[in-house]
Amino acid sequence: MSDEALRLHGKTREDPFAWLKDENWARVMRDPGSLEPRIRDWLEERNRSTARAMAGTEALQELLFSEFRGRIKEDDRSVPLPDGPHEYYHRYRRGGQHPIHCRRPRGGGEEEVLLDGDREAEGLEYFRVGAFAHGPDHRHAAYSVDVNGSEIYTLRIRDLQSGTELPEALPDAAGPVVWSKDGVHLFYTVLDAHHRPVRVLRHRLGTAAADDVLVYEESDPGFFVGVGETMSGRFVVVDAHDHTTSEVRLIDAGRPDSPALLIAERERDVEYRVEHHCERLLILTNADGAEDFKIVEAPLAQPQRRHWRDVVPHRSGRLILDLAVYRDHAVRMEREDALPRIVITDLSGGAEHAIAIEEEAYHLGLLPGYEFDTPAIHYSASTPAAPARTWRYEMGSRARRLVKEQEVPSGHDPDAYVARRLAAESHDGESVPVTVLHRRDTPIDGSAPLLLYGYGSYGISMPASFQITPLSLVDRGFVYAVAHVRGGKERGYRWYREGKLDRKTNTFRDFVAAAEHLVAQGYARRGGIACHGGSAGGLLVGAAINLRPELFRAAVAEVPFVDVLNTMCDDTLPLTPPEWPEWGNPIEDPDAYEYIASYSPCDNIEARDYPHILATAGLTDPRVGYWEPAKWVARLEATKTDERLLLLKTNMGAGHGGAAGRFERLKENAFAFAFVLLAFGLAECGAPSPGRKP
Numbered sequence: 001m002s003d004e005a006l007r008l009h010g011k012t013r014e015d016p017f018a019w020l021k022d023e024n025w026a027r028v029m030r031d032p033g034s035l036e037p038r039i040r041d042w043l044e045e046r047n048r049s050t051a052r053a054m055a056g057t058e059a060l061q062e063l064l065f066s067e068f069r070g071r072i073k074e075d076d077r078s079v080p081l082p083d084g085p086h087e088y089y090h091r092y093r094r095g096g097q098h099p100i101h102c103r104r105p106r107g108g109g110e111e112e113v114l115l116d117g118d119r120e121a122e123g124l125e126y127f128r129v130g131a132f133a134h135g136p137d138h139r140h141a142a143y144s145v146d147v148n149g150s151e152i153y154t155l156r157i158r159d160l161q162s163g164t165e166l167p168e169a170l171p172d173a174a175g176p177v178v179w180s181k182d183g184v185h186l187f188y189t190v191l192d193a194h195h196r197p198v199r200v201l202r203h204r205l206g207t208a209a210a211d212d213v214l215v216y217e218e219s220d221p222g223f224f225v226g227v228g229e230t231m232s233g234r235f236v237v238v239d240a241h242d243h244t245t246s247e248v249r250l251i252d253a254g255r256p257d258s259p260a261l262l263i264a265e266r267e268r269d270v271e272y273r274v275e276h277h278c279e280r281l282l283i284l285t286n287a288d289g290a291e292d293f294k295i296v297e298a299p300l301a302q303p304q305r306r307h308w309r310d311v312v313p314h315r316s317g318r319l320i321l322d323l324a325v326y327r328d329h330a331v332r333m334e335r336e337d338a339l340p341r342i343v344i345t346d347l348s349g350g351a352e353h354a355i356a357i358e359e360e361a362y363h364l365g366l367l368p369g370y371e372f373d374t375p376a377i378h379y380s381a382s383t384p385a386a387p388a389r390t391w392r393y394e395m396g397s398r399a400r401r402l403v404k405e406q407e408v409p410s411g412h413d414p415d416a417y418v419a420r421r422l423a424a425e426s427h428d429g430e431s432v433p434v435t436v437l438h439r440r441d442t443p444i445d446g447s448a449p450l451l452l453y454g455y456g457s458y459g460i461s462m463p464a465s466f467q468i469t470p471l472s473l474v475d476r477g478f479v480y481a482v483a484h485v486r487g488g489k490e491r492g493y494r495w496y497r498e499g500k501l502d503r504k505t506n507t508f509r510d511f512v513a514a515a516e517h518l519v520a521q522g523y524a525r526r527g528g529i530a531c532h533g534g535s536a537g538g539l540l541v542g543a544a545i546n547l548r549p550e551l552f553r554a555a556v557a558e559v560p561f562v563d564v565l566n567t568m569c570d571d572t573l574p575l576t577p578p579e580w581p582e583w584g585n586p587i588e589d590p591d592a593y594e595y596i597a598s599y600s601p602c603d604n605i606e607a608r609d610y611p612h613i614l615a616t617a618g619l620t621d622p623r624v625g626y627w628e629p630a631k632w633v634a635r636l637e638a639t640k641t642d643e644r645l646l647l648l649k650t651n652m653g654a655g656h657g658g659a660a661g662r663f664e665r666l667k668e669n670a671f672a673f674a675f676v677l678l679a680f681g682l683a684e685c686g687a688p689s690p691g692r693k694p
Contacts (some may be wrong), residue, residue, distance in 0.1 A: 021627035070410030083370035097661030137183035149655030168589035180256035189491035195574035270692035292315035424517030450524035456487030475688035483514035542601025554679035614678035
């Protein structure tokens with residue numbers, strides 16, 4: 001690929017802003033100061049231009065930020081989860097940006113601080129703790145740290161008795177960390193030069209990183225590797241995977257130097273995850289055509305595919321999402337008709353029951369905990385209108401006890417809001433779920449402004465959960481809606497399959513159909529909608545405003561994946577080979593090339609009017625290179641015919657997830673919402689009050 005054109009399959013596509021991608025982008029991930037000066041100058045000038053355009057909204061941004069912050073219990077803590085003699089949790093101090101990892105004696109007692117995130121972050125522009133895992137003997141904890149947003153972590157080990165660091169530091173780490181049963185060895189993944197996790201290493205405490213032992217190395221650039229552990233604690237799990245295929249190996253956690261046991265060789269489009277129970281394995285899989293997944297069992301001594309036997313058979317439309325296995329019970333999370341459900345199975349007799357939830361739209365979360373031999377689990381439930389509650393649930397007796405309720409210090413009345421689930425008919429007759437939230441006193445006559453959020457990729461589903469930030473728009477008279485478009489798994493695996501590869505445009509057309517339905521039902525009017533999405537959701541935003549720009553007044557695309565064709569044609573980028581099963585391989589497949597070119601936002605900009613647009617980027621983003629939103633904005637600027645806002649804000653000290661501190665992230669949210677209000681001419685509407693409309 002040249003600097004200014006993409007030449008494949010006998011065709012040439014000009015890329016006049018290719019120079020915005022630093023040729024040494026991998027070096028920039030590690031050393032942001034190495035960015036080519038003319039690129040830095042261009043990005044910083046766009047940042048200054050964006051600041052000028054938003055200059056009149058500083059007070060509004062501060063107001064929005066204060067509203068967001070007012071809905072957070074600043075000294076909040078997670079539910080303490082027991083493990084042997086201790087209970088582990090994390091908490092925040094008032095005014096603190098980062099979690100503080102703690103433990104206390106089981107049942108309560110004096111707190112012991114294990115890792116103070118605020119203290120570790122002192123003097124750093126960026127700081128994020130990735131994995132944090134205490135050892136089985138409770139003497140050590142391993143944790144990983146990213147100091148520039150590139151998701152290149154350094155793994156460190158802390159002596160929990162003395163509070164001191166062990167001398168070794170393990171570089172280029174990624175993902176979780178798993179301890180062996182002896183508390184002396186740990187397993188972790190390592191990134192290669194292309195920023196891909198391809199190796200699993202075993203480290204022994206007290207030795208140098210250079211002495212770590214290679215446990216597994218993946219040779220296929222389209223596969224990533226990860227580590228985990230069975231809930232029984234008996235096995236370390238090494239998995240190789242792309243988006244549709246997986247291969248699992250088990251290592252005896254009691255014999256960390258033992259060879260890995262392959263469960264089943266990889267087979268294209270067959271996924272499986274493994275749990276252990278006594279002398280058998282329980283496996284969640286889509287094998288044998290079980291598109292929405294089933295659960296099988298196999299003898300531990302004979303785990304191969306030919307020995308798999310159905311335990312929970314496949315049922316079309318009921319997508320089994322996850323499986324947790326305890327000594328006496330199995331717990332599965334499943335989704336049907338876009339709503340989740342937790343099902344408990346008694347492993348001694350096979351009887352099962354679901355935890356009852358009676359809401360039109362809701363979200364469930366499972367906290368699996370640390371212990372295998374336990375009679376109880378913890379789960380959380382929320383709705384778009386009602387904050388989360390966390391319950392301790394006795395799996396045998398079915399008794400439950402409320403252990404935590406999300407506090408909203410500034411006050412929140414769920415009865416003042418309406419949360420609904422709508423169904424929008426898409427272009428091909430499919431029914432697209434849409435979750436809607438608005439104040440009870442907001443008129444549903446087309447006069448209200450509306451923000452429509454979407455994602456629709458990788459099988460990731462958008463939960464109908466309580467969120468603190470949209471309330472600031474809703475309390476100003478907005479309707480907030482989430483379109484559960486194809487590409488997610490809200491309506492089963494089919495919903496994902498029909499929103500990927502050569503059916504990807506269903507995702508964008510579903511989103512447009514959701515917008516049209518909201519107009520038809522009086523929730524908004526054409527030209528009175530703001531669309532919002534991030535990463536692959538930013539692709540959705542970019543494609544939607546290319547398809548139907550007149551529907552939208554504003555578009556917010558955060559770290560948007562908008563240069564799809566060029567990225568999928570560059571096999572040196574971190575995510576490209578592993579994501580060919582999601583988007584197609586345009587290097588080898590001319591049809592994939594043409595199809596991606598037909599919707600890639602950068603390749604379909606036309607000389608016409610567009611909505612007000614805000615795009616964000618992160619300089620050290622390894623998932624969506626900063627150059628994608630930069631090139632998109634540059635192309636729009638050179639082509640579009642309107643004078644509406646076109647803003648790019650690049651975080652020069654962060655990556656894909658934006659700022660690491662919880663309050664700094666809220667400031668980014670406030671900036672985006674201030675842009676939306678500015679685009680609607682509502683930047684002067686001030687603080688909301690009950691019943692007040694802009």
